[in-house]
Amino acid sequence: MTVTNTAAFAQSTSPVPSADKPLGHGPDAVRRPFRWPALLTDNGRGIAYGGDYNPDQWPEDVWDDDVRLMVKAGVNTVALAIFSWDRIQPTEDTWDFDWLDRIIDKLGRAGIAVDLASATAAAPLWLYEKHPEVLPIERNGDVVNAGSRQSWRPTSPVFREYALDLCRRLAEHYKDNPYVTAWHMNNEYGWNNRHDYSDDSLREFRRWCERRYGTIDALNEAWGTAFWSQHVNSFDEVLLPRHMGGDSMVNPGQMLDYERFGSDCLKEFYKAERDAIEAICPGKPFTTNFMVSTDQCTMDYADWSDDVDFVSNDHYFTAGRDHLDELACSxxxxxxxxxxxxxxxxxxxxxxxQWKPLNSRKRHGQLVRDALAHVALGSDAICFFQWRQSRSGAECFHSAMLPHAGEDSAVYREVCELGGMLRTLSDAGVQGSEVRCSRTAILFDADCEWMTRCETLPSMKLNHWHDVRDWYYAFLDAGVRADVVPLRADWSEYDTIVMPTMINLSEFACDRVRGYVRGGGRVVIGYATGLMDETFHTALGGYPGMLRDVAGVRAEEFNILGPVDGDPDAVGLSNGAIARLWANVVTSVADSATVLATYEGADAEEWELDGVPALVRNAYGDGEAYYVGCDLDREALGDFVRGYLAGAGAAGAVAGDDSEDGVDVSDAAGTGASTGVVSGGVVAGDASILHTVREAADTRFDFYLPRGKEDVTLESVPGDVIIAHRCEPNANGGYTLHRNAVLITRTTK
Known part of the structure; x- marks a missing residue:
């Protein structure tokens, strides 16, 4: 295929005028002040340790033993009453706070603070019996019946009335209770009601669309309703993307707006609960638990984070070789x-x-390792679901701090061990310190994640969040730790930003990228990035249309690969990499660009791609852009990071690494891994260690965690060792770190 060189790479955007900067989608979005819940310590400080506590599932004669064992384990906080609405309000006309008063008093007198829930996550059955109209509706019209969690519509005015009444009564009753130090709104919003297709939802979706677009003409233009005779004459004609039969495809612009609406309406429900309590009990911080792991990111949490006083998350490990890496990425x-x-x-x-197809237990040391890894990545609270393992119900085989086996068990002993370590870290001053940023940011955006699930794209195997994860792993494999940040974040502290499968971008976001690169930044543009704007209108003139000027390339088509009989299902590159999903057909590159790799080989020739650019570097302003025109596997991404993003230096530090304070590393197991240097958050040149730094005004804390099964030796480490879990000192003043080890040091600046 012939590839031309041309300077004609002016930006070509959608014919739809881009909106002004969307509210809440820039680095200067309005945010509630940061407020952290106090503990019941002398100064209110320390790393919080505990978990969900459900005393209403047990007879009261168990409670004193629970408190005794919590104190023994070092527990200093619990989340209480998350699913207790039916116990607090047994019938519509009766209220019972006595039991809750008794357990809060027991906990508080033992020095255990209470994060009190609004208790609205699961309504009592009497409410559903009296008001079945609050039940959500699935896409095909089926009713989501009561009996599980969140069997309610966030848009139901009836349910809201009952829920806010409960919130106000809780606030009135506990506003002056010194043991209640924080409020926990609901629980995992959207777990069972993220998508509701009820008439209540339809009514609110129409209002949402009117607020967003202002005029029906603007909505028609954004949704491209000229296609398939979908023009609407008023907001009263706007529909939900309900089931349409067979394999019918939903209008993608409408579907994306419905995803945004679902996140927004649940956030508004959260804010209504928060505001109802705050009006009565204003002095305590508010949060709700997000659900962020690399197999889910349910809401637009970048947006939600503006409305919590402190960010909270629920994370459950992914079994297998990427256990630690996935935790760190999330x-x-x-x-x-x-x-x-x-x-x-x-x-x-x-x-x-107990909720996965295969439910792996943690190996010895992983309970402590995982908890301290969360601390290494910025968490100042380590809490579990749940304190005492349930004896009945859907989650009775979900592990807990106090398992079915009781106090005489390996799990409880490790829980106690962890409690002691967290007290040590609290005494050392870790609480309140902040994670030192990397020099590389991988960008994530909820809109892009939702859009890659669309069924009208060239391939339905795209996944923005999984591509973020793969890039994160690749940086670790190359011996450097990148940060993952929302698209709207401030990038000024980063030398490099990576944009994996950011398929839909606003012109405002693209202008930010242009300004960043012109000012000397480096951007990596993924193969399916910048193909359309925020309304699902494709950018005309060739791909990657929204950022074609920055990338310095023009592609005319996508070559989608896969198991098609008679056709090659992969294409090789001249650098040895292989694309197996997507290869852009680049037909011209800018004069300012350099081709780094092309497609080559018999399969490339069969697809008429032989010699077509696959990887391109382009000078743009004072910075540069790397265009990755095809999917690369983890190994090839690691090679790309090492080969093209590498900075100068004998240690092979990768761009994005902060290479001060070196620490020698070797592979104690003798597996042949090269010696590297721990510097600025990673092992530069040796990927065997995950290394992070947390900093306070006059102190830094270094966290070292082996990523694999083999022993790793640190020949020397800066500062004083304060935690050495599964570590052995050696004669040279260094440490050998065994599998699932954690080494933490403290240095006074």
């Missing part, structure tokens, strides 16, 4: 939502859960 994004301020791990597990 935590990095949570830290990004928190703007690197400390955040709260509201839930994770001591061992196995």
């Amino acid at each position: 935590d990095s994004l949570v830290s990004g939502f928190a703007q690197r301020r400390p955040w709260y791990l509201m839930e994770h597990s001591t061992s196995a859960v």
Whole structure:
């Protein structure tokens, strides 16, 4: 295929005029002040430790033993009454706070603070019986019946009335209780009611669309309703993207707006609960638990984070070789939502859960390792679901701090061990310190994640969040830790930003990228990035249309790969990499661009791609852009990071690494890994260690965690060792770190 060189790479945008800067989607979005819940310590400080506590599931003669064992384990906080609405309000006309008063008093007198829930996550059955109209409706019209969690419509005025009444009564009753130090709104908003297709939802969606677009003409233009005779004459004709039969495809602009609406209407419900309590009890911080892991990111949490006083997250481990890496990737994004301020791990597990197809237990040391890894990535609260393992119900086989086996168990002993370590870290001053940022940011955006699920794209195998994860892993494999931050974050502290599968971008976002690169920044533009604007209108003139000027390339088509009989299902590159999903057909490159790799080989020739640019570097202003025109696997992404983003230096530090304070590293198991240097958050040139730094005004804390199964030796470490979990000192003053080890040091500046 012939590839031309041309300077004609002016930006070509959608014919739809871009809106002004969307509210809340820039780095200067209005945000509630950061407020952290106090503990019942002398100064209110310390790393919070505990979990969900459900005393209403047990007879009261168990409560004193619970408190005794909590104190023994070092528990200093619990989340209470999350699913207790039916116990607090047994019937519509009766209220019972006595039991809750008794357990809060027991906990408080033992020095255990209470994060009190609004209790609205699961309504009592009497409410559903009296008001079945609050039940959500699925896309095909089926009713979501009562009996699980969140069987209610966030847009139901009836349900809201009952829920806010409960919130106000709780606030009135506990506003002066010194043991209640924080409010926990609902629980995992959207777990069971993220999508509701009821008439209540339809009414509110129409109002949402009118607020967003102002005029029906603007909505028709944004949704492209000229296609398939979908023009609407008024907002009263706007429909929900309900089931349309067979394999019918939904209008993608409408579907994306429905996703945004779902996040917004649940956030408005959260704010209504928060405001109802805050009007009565204004002095205590508010949060709700996000659900961020690399298999889910349910809401637009960058937007939600503006409306919590401190960011909280529930994270459950992914079994297998990427256990630690996945945890770090998810935590990095949570830290990004928190703007690197400390955040709260509201839930994770001591061992196995019960809701996956295969529920792996944690190996020896992983309970402590995982908890301290969360601290390493910025969490100042380590909490589990739940304190005492349930004896009945849907989650009775979900592990807990106090398992079915009781006090004489390996899990409880490790829970006690962890409690002691967290006290040590609290005494050392870790609480309140912030994670040092990397020099590289991988960008994440909820809109892009939702849009890659669309069924009208060239490939339905795209996944923005998973591509973020793969890039994160690749940086670790290359010996450097990147940060994961929301698209709207401030990038000024970063030398490099990576944009993986950011398929839909506003012109405002693209202008930010242009300004960043012109000013000397480096951007990596993924193969499916910038193809359309925020209304699902494709950018004309060739791909990647929204950022074609920055990338310095013009592609005319996508070559989608896969198991098609008779056709090659992969294409090789001249650098040895292989594309198996997507290859852009680049037909011209700018005079300012350099081709780094092309497609080559018999399969490339069969697809008429032989010699077509696959990887391109382009000079733009005072900065540069790297265009990755095809999907690359993890190994090839690691090679790309090492090969093209590498900075100068004998240690092979990768751009994005902060290479001060070196620490020698070797592979103690003798597996042949090269010696590297721990510097600025990673092992530069040796990927065996995950290294992060937390900093306070006069102190830094270094966290070292082996990523693999083999022993790793640190020949020397700066500062004083304060935690050495599964570590052995060696004769040279260094440490050998075994599998699931954690080494933490403290240095006074």
